[in-house]
Amino acid sequence: MSDRLTVATWNINSVRLRLPIVERFLIEHAPDVLCLQETKCPDANFPAGAFRKLGYEHIAINGQKGYHGVATLSKRPFLREARRDYCGKGDSRHVATDLAFAGSSVTLHNFYVPAGGDEPDPDINAKFAHKLAFLREMGDELTAAARPSVIVGDLNVAPYEHDVWSHKALLKVVSHTPIECDLLEAVREAGSFVDVMRRFVPMEEKLYTWWSYRAKDWSAADKGRRLDHVWATSDLASTATVIAALRDIRGWPQPSDHAPVITTLEA
């Protein structure tokens, strides 16, 4: 049974403040599924009604007050929902859903990996130690990942040379240090996942999903990083296509500092 499923991922940095542009995105791009990160919203206050009105009737949320938070919005019903408390800290950083796909099902993991603070040394920076522990736990879990599976989200690591505006300038900057880049590769390989964005954009081509709020003119400076990712198991990756980071959306009014990424899965 042939099928097609479009999956978007977007760190929106407050779902309530960003509701107008999330609605605009859903109307203009109409993915089957949208995975949000940094919703910063307790579940009781999640604006589910606004999304249901746009046809996203199935909503899996894992939120908390003020920080983190993920949500998966879907036109297609969920066969299963699961949430894992990575590192046992009570942070809302993961929700998994199973969706009907091609006569069977696909598992979709939505992750928000800890940013890791400023100092890339786990001995003096507990936030960086947490980030590394979180990634190691991801690797342990994903070794046994169901097939087919897709992982999307803000992984807060830009692993390759051209995932950042300057490899040399960022070697000691959290998100692009060798320890994180090597660990993210090990996590991906532990579950035999394919980096779908890089299947479509050559390794030597710059590719970003995030631009800091701090730049005077983010687009002109273009000091971006590829922090958001789409991974798929090899059975899906062979037919997956990516609309790489929708950069224009970074320039919408009151934007998130991340751009969304859309992937089409076909089987």
Added chain:
DNA sequence: ATGGTCGCTAAGCGA
């Protein structure tokens, strides 16, 4: 050059 800007929630923290 070691800031610069956001969003939460009510001064400072996290990103």
